[in-house]
Amino acid sequence: MRRPLFLIIGLALLSLAHARVEVHQFDSPEQEDSYNKLVAELRCLVCQNQNLADSNAELAVDLRRKTYEMVKQGQSEKQIADFMVDRYGEFVLYRPPLNSSTLLLWVGPFVILVIGVTLLLRTIRRRRAEQSPGVADDTLKTAASLLDTDRDKRDA
Amino acid sequence: MTRAIVPLAAFLALAGLFWYVLGLMNQGEYNPRDVPTQLIGRSAPAFALPDLLDPNKTVSPTDMAGKVWLLNVWGTWCPECWKEHDYLIHLARREGVPIVGINWRDEAAEAKAMLTRLGNPFLHIAFDPNSNAAIDWGVYGAPETFLIDADGVVREKHTGAVNRSVWEEKFKPYFVAAGQAT
Numbered sequence: 614m615r616r617p618l619f620l621i622i623g624l625a626l627l628s629l630a631h632a633r634v635e636v637h638q639f640d641s642p643e644q645e646d647s648y649n650k651l652v653a654e655l656r657c658l659v660c661q662n663q664n665l666a667d668s669n670a671e672l673a674v675d676l677r678r679k680t681y682e683m684v685k686q687g688q689s690e691k692q693i694a695d696f697m698v699d700r701y702g703e704f705v706l707y708r709p710p711l712n713s714s715t716l717l718l719w720v721g722p723f724v725i726l727v728i729g730v731t732l733l734l735r736t737i738r739r740r741r742a743e744q745s746p747g748v749a750d751d752t753l754k755t756a757a758s759l760l761d762t763d764r765d766k767r768d769a
Numbered sequence: 770m771t772r773a774i775v776p777l778a779a780f781l782a783l784a785g786l787f788w789y790v791l792g793l794m795n796q797g798e799y800n801p802r803d804v805p806t807q808l809i810g811r812s813a814p815a816f817a818l819p820d821l822l823d824p825n826k827t828v829s830p831t832d833m834a835g836k837v838w839l840l841n842v843w844g845t846w847c848p849e850c851w852k853e854h855d856y857l858i859h860l861a862r863r864e865g866v867p868i869v870g871i872n873w874r875d876e877a878a879e880a881k882a883m884l885t886r887l888g889n890p891f892l893h894i895a896f897d898p899n900s901n902a903a904i905d906w907g908v909y910g911a912p913e914t915f916l917i918d919a920d921g922v923v924r925e926k927h928t929g930a931v932n933r934s935v936w937e938e939k940f941k942p943y944f945v946a947a948g949q950a951t
Contacts, residue, residue: 658909658910672874672900672903675899679900679904700807702805702807704804
């Protein structure tokens with residue numbers, strides 16, 4: 614029973630393994646870190662829901678090479694990100710900066726959450742009001758006294 | 770009854786919106802994957818690349834200084850480039866539009882074969898197999914066509930095949946204003 618599961622997991626991991634094909638030599642572990650961080654955070658412009666690291670599109674290969682060259686030249690992560698934004702716009706960043714045009718993107722989910730929670734609370738409150746029987750106080754008293762007399766009789 | 774009206778209205782509104790946007794996409798007026806160029810109003814990025822037809826020569830945007838011209842990024846691997854090729858030839862031969870090509874990420878032999886077969890609308894063709902110029906121009910697909918004015922400033926860009934309506938609406942007014950077209 615377990616074998617097919619392992620097979621599926623193994624196959625799933627394979628797809629992760631094949632994505633990056635180039636082998637790069639870096640001068641320092643910091644450079645390698647910068648490179649890995651950048652290719653993970655820059656978007657592939659061809660297959661737009663992938664980052665540069667995961668994409669096999671030809672432009673992505675060239676943009677990875679460009680990133681590698683710039684890292685090797687000693688440019689900072691910010692310089693390289695700015696270089697890409699200068700050419701492709703903020704869309705190239707997977708984590709767009711917070712500004713007026715991206716405000717909805719950042720705040721939108723929280724606004725929707727607040728609206729959802731408010732609606733939920735209102736519905737719960739209304740349901741509770743509907744379910745609780747609207748019985749007048751004196752009716753309740755009569756009922757209680759009837760129950761009491763009932764019990765008195767049974768106990769007697 | 771009234772309970773069903775709100776979800777039904779919401780569904781119909783959304784369906785209408787999707788239908789409308791799909792219509793825009795089919796007419797080519799809206800492309801959700803478009804990456805707007807950053808170059809409008811900026812000077813044309815420099816490059817110096819070998820000429821596809823004569824590797825000893827260099828092609829550079831400064832060669833075109835003083836006139837309005839088009840820069841067309843193409844490759845033989847791009848189906849839309851084959852589609853627009855006839856129209857580029859029309860522009861070059863009938864309208865006298867100076868067009869410089871960037872042959873992007875292509876095989877030189879295949880690119881030359883395509884030009885032999887379909888004709889060559891380009892004044893010069895820069896050969897860019899490694900995206901050196903393409904990245905500087907913010908190119909992400911092909912074909913892409915830029916309009917550069919006499920001062921070397923990028924004024925317009927079109928993603929996708931150039932056809933008559935693109936020419937008349939986007940590009941022609943600049944050539945007319947410069948006295949290069951009527």
